[in-house]
Amino acid sequence: MKDNKKSSLLRSLSIGLAVLAVFVIYAYGFEVTKVNLEELRSEQRQTSLVRVTRALSQPDFFEYEQESQIVNAMVYVTCPADGSIPQVETPETTEPYITVSPVCAKAGEIVIVEGYNFAPNAKGPVRFVPGSDPTNLVELGNDVGQTNAEGYFKVEVKLPNRPSDEAQFIRATIRKNVGAPKFTQTAKDTWNKIIETVFLALLATTLGTILAIPLSFMAARNLMKPVRSPLASISLSTLGWPLGFAMGVYLVKWVSNFATPYTTNIVINLLSVVLIPIILSYVVRWALPQDNLSSTTLQVRLIRLAVLLIGVLIGFFGLYQLSGLIMNLGSGMAKTLGSLAFLGRFFIQLGDILKVSIPVIAALAAGGVLSNLLGKIGQRASEKLNISTVRILNLVSAALAGAVIFGLLGWLVEWLYQLGRPELTFWTPVIVGAVAGLLLALFTKPKDTLPIGLVIYTITRTILNTLRSVEALVMAIVFVIAVGIGPFAGVMALGLHTIVSLAKLYSEQVESIMAGPLEAITATGANRLQTIIYAVVPQIIPPYISYTMYRWDINVRMSTIIGFVGGGGIGFLLQQNINLLNYRAASAQMIAIAVVVSLMDYLSSVMREKVV
Amino acid sequence: MLQVKNLTKIYDGGFKALDNISFEVPKGQFLAVIGLSGSGKSTLLRCINRLIDPTAGEIFWDGDNVTAATPEELRRIRRKIGMVFQHFNLVHRSKVLTNVLAGRLGYVNPAWSLINRFPKEDTEKALKQLERVGIADKAYHRADELSGGQQQRVGIARALMQDPNMILADEPVASLDPVLAHSIMKHLEEINKNDGVTVLCSLHFLDLVHKYADRVVALNQGKIVFEGLPNEIDDQKFKDIYGRDAERVG
Ligand SMILES: Nc1ncnc2c1ncn2[C@@H]1O[C@H](COP(=O)(O)OP(=O)(O)OP(=O)(O)O)[C@@H](O)[C@H]1O
Ligand SMILES: [Mg+2]
Numbered sequence: 001m002k003d004n005k006k007s008s009l010l011r012s013l014s015i016g017l018a019v020l021a022v023f024v025i026y027a028y029g030f031e032v033t034k035v036n037l038e039e040l041r042s043e044q045r046q047t048s049l050v051r052v053t054r055a056l057s058q059p060d061f062f063e064y065e066q067e068s069q070i071v072n073a074m075v076y077v078t079c080p081a082d083g084s085i086p087q088v089e090t091p092e093t094t095e096p097y098i099t100v101s102p103v104c105a106k107a108g109e110i111v112i113v114e115g116y117n118f119a120p121n122a123k124g125p126v127r128f129v130p131g132s133d134p135t136n137l138v139e140l141g142n143d144v145g146q147t148n149a150e151g152y153f154k155v156e157v158k159l160p161n162r163p164s165d166e167a168q169f170i171r172a173t174i175r176k177n178v179g180a181p182k183f184t185q186t187a188k189d190t191w192n193k194i195i196e197t198v199f200l201a202l203l204a205t206t207l208g209t210i211l212a213i214p215l216s217f218m219a220a221r222n223l224m225k226p227v228r229s230p231l232a233s234i235s236l237s238t239l240g241w242p243l244g245f246a247m248g249v250y251l252v253k254w255v256s257n258f259a260t261p262y263t264t265n266i267v268i269n270l271l272s273v274v275l276i277p278i279i280l281s282y283v284v285r286w287a288l289p290q291d292n293l294s295s296t297t298l299q300v301r302l303i304r305l306a307v308l309l310i311g312v313l314i315g316f317f318g319l320y321q322l323s324g325l326i327m328n329l330g331s332g333m334a335k336t337l338g339s340l341a342f343l344g345r346f347f348i349q350l351g352d353i354l355k356v357s358i359p360v361i362a363a364l365a366a367g368g369v370l371s372n373l374l375g376k377i378g379q380r381a382s383e384k385l386n387i388s389t390v391r392i393l394n395l396v397s398a399a400l401a402g403a404v405i406f407g408l409l410g411w412l413v414e415w416l417y418q419l420g421r422p423e424l425t426f427w428t429p430v431i432v433g434a435v436a437g438l439l440l441a442l443f444t445k446p447k448d449t450l451p452i453g454l455v456i457y458t459i460t461r462t463i464l465n466t467l468r469s470v471e472a473l474v475m476a477i478v479f480v481i482a483v484g485i486g487p488f489a490g491v492m493a494l495g496l497h498t499i500v501s502l503a504k505l506y507s508e509q510v511e512s513i514m515a516g517p518l519e520a521i522t523a524t525g526a527n528r529l530q531t532i533i534y535a536v537v538p539q540i541i542p543p544y545i546s547y548t549m550y551r552w553d554i555n556v557r558m559s560t561i562i563g564f565v566g567g568g569g570i571g572f573l574l575q576q577n578i579n580l581l582n583y584r585a586a587s588a589q590m591i592a593i594a595v596v597v598s599l600m601d602y603l604s605s606v607m608r609e610k611v612v
Numbered sequence: 613m614l615q616v617k618n619l620t621k622i623y624d625g626g627f628k629a630l631d632n633i634s635f636e637v638p639k640g641q642f643l644a645v646i647g648l649s650g651s652g653k654s655t656l657l658r659c660i661n662r663l664i665d666p667t668a669g670e671i672f673w674d675g676d677n678v679t680a681a682t683p684e685e686l687r688r689i690r691r692k693i694g695m696v697f698q699h700f701n702l703v704h705r706s707k708v709l710t711n712v713l714a715g716r717l718g719y720v721n722p723a724w725s726l727i728n729r730f731p732k733e734d735t736e737k738a739l740k741q742l743e744r745v746g747i748a749d750k751a752y753h754r755a756d757e758l759s760g761g762q763q764q765r766v767g768i769a770r771a772l773m774q775d776p777n778m779i780l781a782d783e784p785v786a787s788l789d790p791v792l793a794h795s796i797m798k799h800l801e802e803i804n805k806n807d808g809v810t811v812l813c814s815l816h817f818l819d820l821v822h823k824y825a826d827r828v829v830a831l832n833q834g835k836i837v838f839e840g841l842p843n844e845i846d847d848q849k850f851k852d853i854y855g856r857d858a859e860r861v862g
Binding site for chain 1: 687688692693701710715716719722723774
């Protein structure tokens with residue numbers, strides 16, 4: 001009983017404290033965010049708010065051709081000294097005219113101006129024209145006449161301080177809209193930029209999706225956990241990457257030197273693009289027999305490997321020719337197609353992208369192949385050789401691999417900070433790496449396997465998580481510096497952000513697949529890659545598509561504001577117009593964004609439903 | 613011949629699922645593995661093709677040391693051992709034919725299989741296996757459009773594609789009705805008798821054991837508590853296998 005009371009007292013006390021804490025937190029929140037309703041009520045704020053709101057409600061989309069009806073009527077500022085009031089007769093006409101009464105008055109006095117026979121429901125300025133010349137362009141005052149349905153208006157005009165003996169004039173310029181409404185320049189600019197925005201998002205999503213897929217496998221625990229390798233295999237395949245990179249780049253440079261002179265010749269382009277795939281298909285069919293069973297001698301295998309290598313070189317020659325062909329076609333189209341010239345320019349860009357990516361493809365492919373090959377050799381060696389030989393192999397290869405990894409890190413540091421002290425950025429890391437490798441080799445049993453999969457998993461996850469926490473907008477600032485202001489910077493920034501966030505989402509999907517099929521495919525004797533293609537990929541296609549759509553949706557939203565920092569798209573225009581206080585234009589852009597984003601929203605939900 | 617010597621499996625949490633198990637299975641035998649739920653049947657079958665790595669002990673199959681095999685050797689051993697699962701473990705979104713062809717993955721050239729290219733003979737063979745298990749008309753359906761019994765036939769066809777000399781069947785009929793159970797067991801029996809494939813099959817129902825098995829190994833808490841002919845299981849043995857309070861049904 002006593003216990004109960006105590007605990008209920010404690011509870012109400014702690015609730016009280018919690019309420020107090022919440023109060024303090026919100027009080028502080030108001031303080032730091034400077035919540036100030038006083039300011040909101042001030043007259044100046046109110047008027048500007050009204051002005052902005054009104055401008056925003058009139059988006060600058062349409063304009064009309066205008067026709068003006070300009071009419072003058074005489075007026076005397078100060079009546080003549082002899083007291084005679086000048087006579088102005090009212091015309092009998094169906095043309096527009098205005099009357100002024102009284103016809104003369106002192107400066108500062110008010111006269112009534114009435115207009116007849118004007119266009120109905122139109123308006124325009126009614127102002128004083130100083131001097132006695134009715135064609136004078138100078139007008140004073142800011143009164144506006146608004147005609148009714150009969151084309152009549154009535155305005156009170158205050159005469160300015162321009163006394164004269166001669167007759168002066170009051171001029172009404174009534175404007176009416178004629179013809180169909182037309183798009184304003186703002187509307188056209190907005191349209192161009194919103195198109196740019198959508199395609200910016202499309203490119204970023206495409207780039208991000210392609211690169212996120214392989215990353216997502218590396219960030220999936222269930223796939224990576226079983227990956228274990230002996231140390232020699234790990235070290236050798238680590239060494240394989242940089243070696244392969246260098247080899248690939250070198251080989252491609254050689255091929256490119258050989259191929260470039262012919263890329264401008266469209267006949268050679270066409271011939272190689274047609275012939276090389278045929279040759280390659282024969283090479284591949286011969287060198288990669290479909291049945292893996294037929295046991296082959298080492299000699300045959302080596303010959304096959306050599307033929308494959310030659311095939312690859314020919315293939316790269318063909319790729320250069322393909323890029324040449326595309327670019328040649330593109331420039332041809334750009335010259336002849338007129339308003340469709342952008343298709344030609346697209347081809348030129350495509351060819352250029354292909355040309356630039358050939359060395360990258362080659363480096364990656366060679367790195368992958370060499371790393372795989374050396375890894376296999378390491379694996380075999382660890383299995384077949386005796387323990388002491390394996391130990392020596394481990395020591396040597398691990399020391400080398402450590403030295404290379406740390407050496408590359410040191411090179412990165414040198415490149416970033418330009419220390420210019422090789423003993424710090426080259427020798428120290430190399431030695432530290434070698435020692436680390438040696439220690440690792442000493443402390444593992446020679447034939448043991450290490451959980452390399454988990455290591456790769458952890459590294460990938462860490463990098464993804466770190467990059468994901470950087471906002472795309474911040475990335476855009478960096479890329480604006482790197483590649484200049486414009487949509488390309490936006491594509492890169494959004495693309496990078498898409499890669500990291502999609503890789504995370506995708507990898508979670510991979511982790512939640514059904515384990516049964518994976519187990520069944522493994523049991524058939526399939527290798528890891530086959531297992532992924534046959535057991536993992538079919539299971540993840542629907543969520544991958546749905547996440548990609550979702551991401552495109554996000555990218556469209558993001559690309560509307562990425563222009564704020566110079567990343568291209570409609571944001572640039574919007575920010576400019578806000579800064580210029582051109583709210584009617586800004587309103588047009590805001591509406592465009594809203595329309596596009598909600599359309600995307602709708603489209604992506606429809607497509608997701610269709611696919612999944 | 614399959615030889616299991618002093619096999620022990622201790623899971624990561626420290627749980628001992630198999631405790632020093634030894635037995636032999638002559639070539640061509642139909643061996644039933646029985647025991648209570650949790651007695652270690654699945655663990656045992658998965659150790660034999662090393663879907664689970666045993667903690668200690670050795671397994672020999674056809675003279676190959678399965679436990680000491682390198683990854684490459686293991687793939688070569690696995691491709692001759694078919695496996696059939698309680699939940700069929702088909703890839704749902706793939707076609708039936710693709711699921712069956714997956715049985716050839718250990719044989720074909722990996723590079724071609726990655727883009728779903730199989731030799732013509734393999735495709736023909738897959739269709740023939742589907743015919744053998746009686747669902748040739750479903751070859752181009754998606755796997756998840758099939759009923760449970762049909763899915764299990766696909767599973768058997770997939771195992772047959774491996775040209776296996778042993779089939780591990782982990783409760784192949786536990787999620788099927790009794791009529792279907794018999795038809796699936798008949799397929800296994802036919803493969804066992806006609807092709808001379810050794811079959812290790814874990815089962816829950818003793819009538820199935822009596823009808824199809826040549827020999828029985830019974831597990832209880834990771835230990836072998838009975839080894840012999842199906843009709844040697846009398847009431848006493850039954851209580852040893854399934855516990856004191858167990859009642860015999862059927
Ligand atoms: N991955 C695992 N980690 C830890 N313990 C496990 C794991 N898998 C199984 N076990 C345990 O090992 C024991 C044997 O499991 P196993 O799946 O082999 O039993 P079983 O005889 O096949 O049972 P059932 O008839 O229900 O399929 C169980 O007690 C289970 O809890
Ligand atoms: Mg089980």
